[in-house]
Amino acid sequence: MNEVAWQNLEEDKQRRLPTAPIGWTVQWYPGGDVRQAVPAIVVAVELPGRLKLKTFPGNSFPKDIAGVWHVKSKVHDKTHNQTTAHCGSWDYPPGQEVPKLHWKAYDEDLERRETMLMAAEDQAARQTAQFQAKQTKKAQEAKKQLPEILPAQT
Numbered sequence: 001m002n003e004v005a006w007q008n009l010e011e012d013k014q015r016r017l018p019t020a021p022i023g024w025t026v027q028w029y030p031g032g033d034v035r036q037a038v039p040a041i042v043v044a045v046e047l048p049g050r051l052k053l054k055t056f057p058g059n060s061f062p063k064d065i066a067g068v069w070h071v072k073s074k075v076h077d078k079t080h081n082q083t084t085a086h087c088g089s090w091d092y093p094p095g096q097e098v099p100k101l102h103w104k105a106y107d108e109d110l111e112r113r114e115t116m117l118m119a120a121e122d123q124a125a126r127q128t129a130q131f132q133a134k135q136t137k138k139a140q141e142a143k144k145q146l147p148e149i150l151p152a153q154t
Contacts (some may be wrong), residue, residue: 002117005117011074012110015073016107018043018098018103019049019103019106022044023042025040025042026040027040028065029071029092034071035112038058046066047109048109049069053068070090071090074087
C-alpha cells in the first residue's frame with residue numbers, strides 16, 4: 001500500500017546521515033559549495049542529519065544558520081533548490097572520522113519510520129477485512145429481503 005514510503009525508507013537506509021551533537025565543530029558550506037568551507041559549531045539538532053549552526057565566516061560577524069542538512073542528504077540532489085541555496089550544507093572537517101555514536105539518531109529514526117509503516121499496513125489490512133465482511137453481510141441481507149412475487153390478477 002505505501003510503496004512510495006517504503007521506497008523512500010530503503011533509499012534513506014542506503015544514504016545514512018550522521019548527526020553531530022551540540023558543541024561539535026563542523027564545516028559549513030554556503031550554498032552547498034564544498035570549495036568554500038567555513039568553520040561552524042553545532043548549536044542545535046533539528047532532525048537527524050539536520051542542524052542549526054553558528055558559523056564564523058572570515059572578516060565577518062558570526063551568524064546562526066538553521067535547517068542545514070548534511071552534504072549527503074538527498075535534499076542537495078535537486079539543482080537550484082532553495083534549501084541548499086539559503087542554508088548551505090555541513091560536513092565534518094577533512095580527515096576526521098565520524099564517531100559511531102553520531103549515526104545513532106538517524107538509525108533510530110529509520111527504525112521508527114519502519115515500525116510506523118508496518119503498523120499502518122497492519123491497520124489497513126484489518127480495515128480491508130472489516131470492509132469486506134460488511135460488504136458480504138450486506139449482500140446476503142439484500143438477497144434475503146427480495147419481495148415475493150404477487151400472483152397475477154385475472
